[in-house]
Amino acid sequence: MKDIQELLNQQSFFKDMSPEMLNQIAGCGENQEFSPGEYLGKEGEPAHHFYIIRSGKVSVQINHPSKGAMTIWTLTPGEYGGFSWIIPPYRMQFDLKAQEHTSVVALDGKCLKKICDEDHHIGYIFMQQAAAIMVKRLHDTRIQLLDVYSTKH
Amino acid sequence: MFTAQNISPELTVEESSSDIWIPSPYVVADKHVENDDLVTFVYEPASEDILDPMQPGQFNMLYAFGIGEIPISVSSLISDHPRITHTIQNVGAVSKACCNMRVGDQIGLRGPFGTPWPVEDAKFKDVIIMAGGVGFAPLRPVVEFIEEYRDDYGEVNFLFGTRDPHSILFHQDVISLQSDPSVNFQITVDHSFSNWRGNVGVVTTLVEKAEFDPENTVAFVCGPEIMMRYGAYSLIDAGVDEENIFISMERNMKCAIGHCGHCQYGPLFVCKDGPVFLYPAIKNYLNIREL
Ligand SMILES: Cc1cc2nc3c(=O)[nH]c(=O)nc-3n(C[C@H](O)[C@H](O)[C@H](O)COP(=O)(O)OP(=O)(O)OC[C@H]3O[C@@H](n4cnc5c(N)ncnc54)[C@H](O)[C@@H]3O)c2cc1C
Ligand code: FES
Numbered sequence: 047m048k049d050i051q052e053l054l055n056q057q058s059f060f061k062d063m064s065p066e067m068l069n070q071i072a073g074c075g076e077n078q079e080f081s082p083g084e085y086l087g088k089e090g091e092p093a094h095h096f097y098i099i100r101s102g103k104v105s106v107q108i109n110h111p112s113k114g115a116m117t118i119w120t121l122t123p124g125e126y127g128g129f130s131w132i133i134p135p136y137r138m139q140f141d142l143k144a145q146e147h148t149s150v151v152a153l154d155g156k157c158l159k160k161i162c163d164e165d166h167h168i169g170y171i172f173m174q175q176a177a178a179i180m181v182k183r184l185h186d187t188r189i190q191l192l193d194v195y196s197t198k199h
Numbered sequence: 200m201f202t203a204q205n206i207s208p209e210l211t212v213e214e215s216s217s218d219i220w221i222p223s224p225y226v227v228a229d230k231h232v233e234n235d236d237l238v239t240f241v242y243e244p245a246s247e248d249i250l251d252p253m254q255p256g257q258f259n260m261l262y263a264f265g266i267g268e269i270p271i272s273v274s275s276l277i278s279d280h281p282r283i284t285h286t287i288q289n290v291g292a293v294s295k296a297c298c299n300m301r302v303g304d305q306i307g308l309r310g311p312f313g314t315p316w317p318v319e320d321a322k323f324k325d326v327i328i329m330a331g332g333v334g335f336a337p338l339r340p341v342v343e344f345i346e347e348y349r350d351d352y353g354e355v356n357f358l359f360g361t362r363d364p365h366s367i368l369f370h371q372d373v374i375s376l377q378s379d380p381s382v383n384f385q386i387t388v389d390h391s392f393s394n395w396r397g398n399v400g401v402v403t404t405l406v407e408k409a410e411f412d413p414e415n416t417v418a419f420v421c422g423p424e425i426m427m428r429y430g431a432y433s434l435i436d437a438g439v440d441e442e443n444i445f446i447s448m449e450r451n452m453k454c455a456i457g458h459c460g461h462c463q464y465g466p467l468f469v470c471k472d473g474p475v476f477l478y479p480a481i482k483n484y485l486n487i488r489e490l
Contacts, residue, residue, distance in 0.1 A: 146396075189429060
């Protein structure tokens with residue numbers, strides 16, 4: 047199994063971090079595996095982890111009272127899931143459900159937050175990358191809301 | 200690099216003959232229901248009056264007798280000329296009348312009109328085909344052409360986004376593209392309640408999954424206007440030169456030969472300067488309301 051630091055080093059999210067910084071962050075990480083249908087986290091639960099998808103596919107889902115689980119996003123290898131550990135109230139906003147057999151690097155949120163609080167430079171890089179991803183997702187969600195493929199204009 | 204010349208329309212108003220106003224009678228030879236509101240038809244001539252062969256990206260005016268006439272792109276060039284294939288979405292009076300036709304029913308066709316996708320000029324380059332919803336239809340002949348001359352192209356990426364799993368069209372094509380190792384086919388839906396196992400998210404997110412050399416890539420984009428606007432941004436952000444991005448526009452049409460002005464788009468007429476435009480030629484108008 048690949049060393050966590052080496053895995054982080056290959057991710058664009060960590061491209062601005064020095065080997066020392068990566069070494070610290072890698073200390074928060076472990077490899078985890080999920081079977082199809084297994085949840086990485088559920089809406090409303092405390093947000094424990096930041097996930098880096100290594101293989102497989104994860105659905106980001108919201109539950110609709112009558113229609114059931116609605117997938118609003120899918121995460122594929124190289125993508126990231128679980129940002130709620132950075133922002134109060136540190137609660138999962140969506141379900142994260144493995145659609146296929148999925149391998150991830152799971153970084154412990156409390157451990158990461160401690161590092162970010164102690165070293166604001168690491169915290170800044172983390173927030174900058176996380177904000178870029180969250181802004182892009184917000185923008186894409188707005189496009190989804192426009193329902194551009196609808197024939198009812 | 201592409202120039203205005205090699206996408207300029209072949210037909211000019213001056214050259215148009217009076218025949219171009221008169222629809223040629225065709226009959227429905229085959230009908231295939233794609234999904235709840237989309238139907239693919241193969242038409243064949245009902246007389247000696249035969250339209251010229253079409254090129255990928257061009258359109259015909261389809262006349263539902265007594266109801267009206269609408270522009271529809273050619274959606275396949277596999278049926279041998281003089282057969283013509285169109286895929287029609289039922290959105291209003293004329294498209295509904297067309298969709299309800301049965302094998303043997305008559306329709307009037309005028310065409311072909313408009314600028315084609317520059318598939319020849321894209322040879323020896325990497326290609327990104329980005330289709331949204333029914334925008335797959337005008338791009339399907341591009342896929343067919345590239346598959347026929349596959350060795351003449353570099354990496355070929357087909358990025359297809361649609362509303363939900365029920366709105367997927369051309370199922371057989373989708374299945375064969377998914378198993379074709381020579382095409383990087385990626386599909387995504389905007390949202391899904393079903394047991395859909397594919398990607399969910401907007402089509403622009405698929406650019407990250409495309410394989411291409413940005414310096415040597417041509418992109419063909421067709422779909423709803425908002426999708427095309429953001430599609431172009433995502434391609435440019437990924438390094439594709441805007442001079443190599445082509446977009447197919449839609450506007451209401453009447454004459455289809457640059458006479459009536461119905462399809463005017465800024466200083467351009469979609470019917471004769473388009474529908475396939477080089478992105479820089481139209482980018483300034485894409486953001487203007489109700490143009
Ligand atoms: C060059 C060109 C190529 C086209 N190719 C195809 C094609 O291959 N297949 C296809 O199904 N359609 C295609 N269209 C769109 C098609 O021409 C229109 O959907 C059609 O004219 C609608 O006419 P109607 O009388 O059925 O509906 P209308 O009564 O005119 O419109 C009914 C409703 O549909 C909406 N509408 C009208 N036009 C469009 C449109 N373009 N897109 C979405 N909603 C619309 C209107 O806003 C209205 O709400 C093309 C258009 C152009 C300009
Ligand atoms: S439709 Fe008449 S000018 Fe284009």
